[in-house]
Amino acid sequence: MAQRVFSVILWPGLITAALVAALSFGTLGAVALRAESFSALSRFDWMAVRFTVVQALLSAALSILFAIPAARALARRSFPGRGLLITLLGAPFILPTIVAILGLTAVFGNAGFVSVALSWAGLEPISIYGFHGVVLAHVFFNLPLATRLLLQGWGAIPAERFRLASSLHFGPRDIFRHLELPMLKEIVPGAFTVIFLICTTSFAIALTFGGGPKATTVELAIYEAFRYDFNLGKASLLALIQVAICAVAAAASLKFRVPQMGSGGLHRVVQRFDARNTSARALDMLWVGLISVFLLTPLLAIALRGAPGLLDLPASVWSAALRSILTAIGSAFLAIFMSLALALSALRFRSLEIIGMSSIAASPLVMGTGLYIVLFAVTDPADWALPITALVNAVMSMPFILRALGPALSGAERDYGRLSDSLGLTGFSRVRLVLFPRLRVPMGFSAGLAAALSMGDLGVIALFARPEAATLPLQIYRLMGSYRMDQAMGAALLLLGLSLALFYIFDLWGRRRA
Amino acid sequence: MLELRSIRLTQGNFTLSGDFSIPDGARVAIIGPSGAGKSTLLSLIGGFEAPDAGAMLWDTKDVTQALPHERPISHLFQDNNLFAHMTAAQNVGLGIKPSLRLSKAEQERVSEALSAVGLTGMEVRRPAELSGGQQSRVALARVLVQEKPLILLDEPFSALGPAMRGEMIGLAKEVSEKLGATMLMVTHDIADVDRFADLVIWIEDGQCQPPRDWAEMKADPPEGLKAYIGT
Numbered sequence: 001m002a003q004r005v006f007s008v009i010l011w012p013g014l015i016t017a018a019l020v021a022a023l024s025f026g027t028l029g030a031v032a033l034r035a036e037s038f039s040a041l042s043r044f045d046w047m048a049v050r051f052t053v054v055q056a057l058l059s060a061a062l063s064i065l066f067a068i069p070a071a072r073a074l075a076r077r078s079f080p081g082r083g084l085l086i087t088l089l090g091a092p093f094i095l096p097t098i099v100a101i102l103g104l105t106a107v108f109g110n111a112g113f114v115s116v117a118l119s120w121a122g123l124e125p126i127s128i129y130g131f132h133g134v135v136l137a138h139v140f141f142n143l144p145l146a147t148r149l150l151l152q153g154w155g156a157i158p159a160e161r162f163r164l165a166s167s168l169h170f171g172p173r174d175i176f177r178h179l180e181l182p183m184l185k186e187i188v189p190g191a192f193t194v195i196f197l198i199c200t201t202s203f204a205i206a207l208t209f210g211g212g213p214k215a216t217t218v219e220l221a222i223y224e225a226f227r228y229d230f231n232l233g234k235a236s237l238l239a240l241i242q243v244a245i246c247a248v249a250a251a252a253s254l255k256f257r258v259p260q261m262g263s264g265g266l267h268r269v270v271q272r273f274d275a276r277n278t279s280a281r282a283l284d285m286l287w288v289g290l291i292s293v294f295l296l297t298p299l300l301a302i303a304l305r306g307a308p309g310l311l312d313l314p315a316s317v318w319s320a321a322l323r324s325i326l327t328a329i330g331s332a333f334l335a336i337f338m339s340l341a342l343a344l345s346a347l348r349f350r351s352l353e354i355i356g357m358s359s360i361a362a363s364p365l366v367m368g369t370g371l372y373i374v375l376f377a378v379t380d381p382a383d384w385a386l387p388i389t390a391l392v393n394a395v396m397s398m399p400f401i402l403r404a405l406g407p408a409l410s411g412a413e414r415d416y417g418r419l420s421d422s423l424g425l426t427g428f429s430r431v432r433l434v435l436f437p438r439l440r441v442p443m444g445f446s447a448g449l450a451a452a453l454s455m456g457d458l459g460v461i462a463l464f465a466r467p468e469a470a471t472l473p474l475q476i477y478r479l480m481g482s483y484r485m486d487q488a489m490g491a492a493l494l495l496l497g498l499s500l501a502l503f504y505i506f507d508l509w510g511r512r513r514a
Numbered sequence: 515m516l517e518l519r520s521i522r523l524t525q526g527n528f529t530l531s532g533d534f535s536i537p538d539g540a541r542v543a544i545i546g547p548s549g550a551g552k553s554t555l556l557s558l559i560g561g562f563e564a565p566d567a568g569a570m571l572w573d574t575k576d577v578t579q580a581l582p583h584e585r586p587i588s589h590l591f592q593d594n595n596l597f598a599h600m601t602a603a604q605n606v607g608l609g610i611k612p613s614l615r616l617s618k619a620e621q622e623r624v625s626e627a628l629s630a631v632g633l634t635g636m637e638v639r640r641p642a643e644l645s646g647g648q649q650s651r652v653a654l655a656r657v658l659v660q661e662k663p664l665i666l667l668d669e670p671f672s673a674l675g676p677a678m679r680g681e682m683i684g685l686a687k688e689v690s691e692k693l694g695a696t697m698l699m700v701t702h703d704i705a706d707v708d709r710f711a712d713l714v715i716w717i718e719d720g721q722c723q724p725p726r727d728w729a730e731m732k733a734d735p736p737e738g739l740k741a742y743i744g745t
Contacts, residue, residue: 415594416594416597418557418560418562418582418589418591419589419591419594419595419597421561421562421581421582421583422560422582422583422587422588422589423583423608423609423612424582424583424584424612425583425608425612426581426583426612429612429613433597433600433608433612433613433614434597437597437599437600438599
């Protein structure tokens with residue numbers, strides 16, 4: 001069998017693949033070596049396993065349940081601000097978790113708007129801590145994702161089908177049965193699995209809203225075994241359990257078609273002849289209103305409560321912000337370099353792409369645990385807090401970057417591969433003169449994504465950092481812990497601004513002159 | 515002289531085979547039904563596909579294993595002959611140095627080549643600002659500066675109208691004469707063949723016939739060619 005001749009550089013991609021594999025699976029080895037026997041697990045640890053699974057199942061189910069009417073409303077209504085709302089649905093992806101947590105606290109917390117309103121009505125204030133707080137935060141993050149995925153599903157139903165349905169005089173129930181239900185059956189299992197996975201590895205939410213014997217996730221138990229008992233054996237064992245949970249979910253996701261997060265089909269409104277009556281319209285607008293309020297209120301609360309304190313933030317916040325920015329930029333460059341190298345080599349060896357994607361099912365906290373154990377053997381891991389944070393976050397953002405860069409890269413090779421080969425444009429010249437200009441737009445977007453993700457990290461850094469060398473999210477968490485809520489809100493607003501600014505600057509760089 | 519010695523390339527259940535040589539400076543048309551292997555033959559000669567058996571020689575030197583840019587060949591592909599993000603001058607300059615770090619004299623050569631194809635003063639235009647015919651001219655200007663003794667054209671002008679295509683084939687012919695280069699062109703239009711070819715390679719079901727004189731072949735066409743032309 002003849003083979004197409006390739007003249008792209010292979011070795012950086014092979015090194016990257018080895019590095020990613022070492023981080024995803026090798027750290028697991030380090031963890032496995034340190035793990036104690038299962039008898040070391042207490043009753044509380046098993047409760048953590050149960051809690052992790054139950055809250056993730058419920059969070060995924062609720063996210064999808066609310067997303068269905070919301071996505072249907074968005075799919076069949078056009079109204080002013082629709083595009084903006086759809087863009088906003090993508091925002092939680094780059095929103096630092098700690099910011100959302102503070103926003104939710106400001107609305108639903110003990111002293112939040114909702115509790116204040118309840119006490120006026122003479123009712124007990126609600127608490128955001130514990131099981132329902134964790135679920136609430138997970139729904140806040142994943143309802144938008146579920147809505148976008150389902151909206152794409154609706155957009156993928158050909159408009160002709162709806163025309164046919166109307167000519168056959170289908171009622172809303174028939175449309176649901178014959179058009180919408182088959183689409184949902186295809187999309188929901190994959191979306192559910194992805195959200196379940198996200199909810200088992202969202203350490204920051206469990207750290208802030210969870211805790212105690214009744215609301216501890218496996219990741220939180222790892223952190224506590226580390227931080228409070230410095231029991232590496234137990235932490236390692238818990239890490240293995242976390243990996244098992246992720247592996248089961250990831251295996252399930254292979255079975256289902258996992259929906260791709262793209263921008264296709266989001267902006268088309270399908271003309272629906274069945275939904276012209278007033279009650280359907282009112283119901284749709286109600287859902288659009290509910291989802292907007294649910295998403296916007298916590299962010300508005302941050303802006304309102306954070307703005308006054310923005311100017312007199314303690315110096316520790318500013319130095320933490322600087323550390324965060326440097327880490328985020330480093331992480332973005334690392335992520336782009338590794339993704340590009342891997343994607344180039346994946347043109348030749350397709351299986352490399354799977355390695356790059358593998359971190360989607362990995363827990364950053366487990367990766368951190370493994371790296372800690374390895375580094376602990378040779379040096380003080382705390383010295384490496386920032387580079388490790390940058391590296392782990394770069395690897396965690398690779399699946400999303402590869403999804404953006406991969407198609408653009410194969411496109412560039414398809415269009416220009418032969419021409420470049422014939423002109424002797426190989427190696428670095430090829431990257432500089434052909435691929436960079438062609439990939440600029442997805443590269444800018446991806447770098448922004450990676451920077452924002454790393455900027456908001458509150459996982460690995462919590463394992464590694466010394467108290468005096470915190471990043472901004474960690475510093476905010478500490479301010480929260482010492483009940484300095486106004487300063488925490490101010491710092492959260494700063495973090496939100498910085499994350500969005502970093503994303504915007506990188507994305508703008510990509511689109512400039514494009 | 516370009517020589518293909520018992521060359522064979524298998525892709526799935528398609529096999530291309532040929533054994534022939536082409537004299538220096540010849541203008542050769544490659545014709546045959548679609549799917550017969552015309553473009554595959556060009557890919558093989560260009561070094562984008564490696565043969566399973568046989569050898570390719572240029573001036574008695576074995577180049578079977580050479581990478582595309584190490585071969586004495588310049589290309590005009592069906593499309594994407596120009597990088598959309600580069601200016602006309604940069605696109606031509608790539609033919610001199612892929613790093614695009616050109617000396618003053620080399621930049622002048624680029625401008626001369628652009629003038630030679632009728633694009634005086636269009637150095638800084640990008641492909642999007644050029645017409646289809648002008649884009650073809652830029653690609654031909656690059657062939658001119660590449661100064662390779664063998665030019666492969668894979669239906670490069672098929673997106674152009676008939677009159678413009680005739681003009682471009684004329685220009686390509688001029689370029690090859692100026693360089694004294696051998697020219698191989700895949701086409702499916704007999705009028706194109708009449709316009710420029712002295713030799714023709716007929717391909718059917720992956721079998722490459724050795725090149726024959728076009729006038730002679732027209733007088734005594736193989737069965738497949740008769741059906742192809744429809745006479």
